[in-house]
Amino acid sequence: MVFAPLHIGKLQLASCVLMAPMVGLSTRPFRILARRHGCALTAAEMVSSEYLVRSEPSDREAHRVLEEEHPTALQIVGARPAVMVEAAAMLVDLGADVLDVNMGCPVRRIVKGGGGAALMKDPALAASIIAGIKARVDVPVTAKMRAGWEHGGQEAIVLARALEDAGVDAITVHARTREDRHRGAPLLCVLRAVKDAVSIPVIGNGGISTPADAVTMLTRSGCDGVMIGRAAVGDVWIFERIAAFLATGREPGPPSGETRAETLCLHLRLLIEEEGEKKAVILFRKCIPHYLKGIPGAREARQRLCSAGSAEEVTRTARQLLAPGS
Numbered sequence: 001m002v003f004a005p006l007h008i009g010k011l012q013l014a015s016c017v018l019m020a021p022m023v024g025l026s027t028r029p030f031r032i033l034a035r036r037h038g039c040a041l042t043a044a045e046m047v048s049s050e051y052l053v054r055s056e057p058s059d060r061e062a063h064r065v066l067e068e069e070h071p072t073a074l075q076i077v078g079a080r081p082a083v084m085v086e087a088a089a090m091l092v093d094l095g096a097d098v099l100d101v102n103m104g105c106p107v108r109r110i111v112k113g114g115g116g117a118a119l120m121k122d123p124a125l126a127a128s129i130i131a132g133i134k135a136r137v138d139v140p141v142t143a144k145m146r147a148g149w150e151h152g153g154q155e156a157i158v159l160a161r162a163l164e165d166a167g168v169d170a171i172t173v174h175a176r177t178r179e180d181r182h183r184g185a186p187l188l189c190v191l192r193a194v195k196d197a198v199s200i201p202v203i204g205n206g207g208i209s210t211p212a213d214a215v216t217m218l219t220r221s222g223c224d225g226v227m228i229g230r231a232a233v234g235d236v237w238i239f240e241r242i243a244a245f246l247a248t249g250r251e252p253g254p255p256s257g258e259t260r261a262e263t264l265c266l267h268l269r270l271l272i273e274e275e276g277e278k279k280a281v282i283l284f285r286k287c288i289p290h291y292l293k294g295i296p297g298a299r300e301a302r303q304r305l306c307s308a309g310s311a312e313e314v315t316r317t318a319r320q321l322l323a324p325g326s
């Protein structure tokens with residue numbers, strides 16, 4: 001079976017394996033690492049359109065896409081069309097290769113304001129947001145939605161058609177409903193129904209943690225690409241494992257201890273560039289357990305790495321623990 005590289009509007013990607021936007025997780029260091037390890041399109045966490053239009057230009061610089069990150073999708077969340085259009089234009093000025101609109105966030109504060117998953121209940125408003133953004137920016141525009149508001153709903157199909165008519169270039173479906181949040185198996189039948197309802201590319205997301213999961217989603221739903229979220233945290237190699245499996249039918253082995261240690265150290269160095277050493281060492285403690293998933297002695301390793309007080313100590317300890325003798 002051939003899994004073609006994905007194109008979104010005029011943007012041709014190297015494969016059909018993409019990163020999911022995740023607040024607090026899809027940070028710039030993570031995006032840079034993912035690009036180096038086979039992710040065809042990275043994604044930054046959602047940004048409030050209301051915040052963006054009120055922000056100072058200097059504050060917006062935090063969202064700038066750096067040279068080594070491209071191609072990257074930047075995502076906005078909100079519900080007021082004029083504000084969304086303005087915010088979209090700002091993110092494109094900051095280097096977004098794709099402008100994504102969040103239509104799936106289930107968080108109450110966002111939904112109450114009419115944004116995120118609430119847009120699934122108002123396809124006319126959602127379509128007007130997309131049409132406004134399409135008229136303003138010259139990069140591909142995508143939307144990321146849920147499989148529905150709750151089980152059995154038809155919102156995803158209705159919304160997908162409305163967005164296609166409004167000119168959206170691709171749709172991502174997190175194949176769980178708003179009420180599922182992040183639990184449960186992906187609803188591949190809903191993904192299939194969305195794919196059958198439109199002729200633009202459809203990207204499937206939800207619950208992929210192995211190359212076999214990716215193949216199941218692609219073949220059972222007919223979707224054009226897959227988006228990986230939580231499984232990539234601490235395992236950026238998942239992008240190249242899936243891409244290689246889709247291209248050759250063979251899965252590369254897991255990373256060696258040395259690769260794991262060096263990637264952990266690089267992640268910390270990239271974080272230091274952003275935050276300075278003192279803050280980065282503390283922030284990085286959140287990332288450490290992810291790098292130790294499934295490793296013998298993970299608990300003790302976590303304690304030692306999390307109590308390290310400097311970048312040099314984290315680096316030395318990581319090499320000792322993960323790549324002894326190298």
Ligand SMILES: Cc1cc2nc3c(=O)[nH]c(=O)nc-3n(C[C@H](O)[C@H](O)[C@H](O)COP(=O)(O)O)c2cc1C
Binds near residue numbers: 021046144205
């Ligand atoms: C901590 C966290 C933050 C998230 N933030 C966003 C976000 O900013 N925008 C968005 O569209 N989805 C967000 N999501 C949803 C993910 O993009 C993705 O749809 C979801 O995790 C399902 O994919 P997975 O099962 O591969 O993790 C978030 C998910 C998590 C766990």
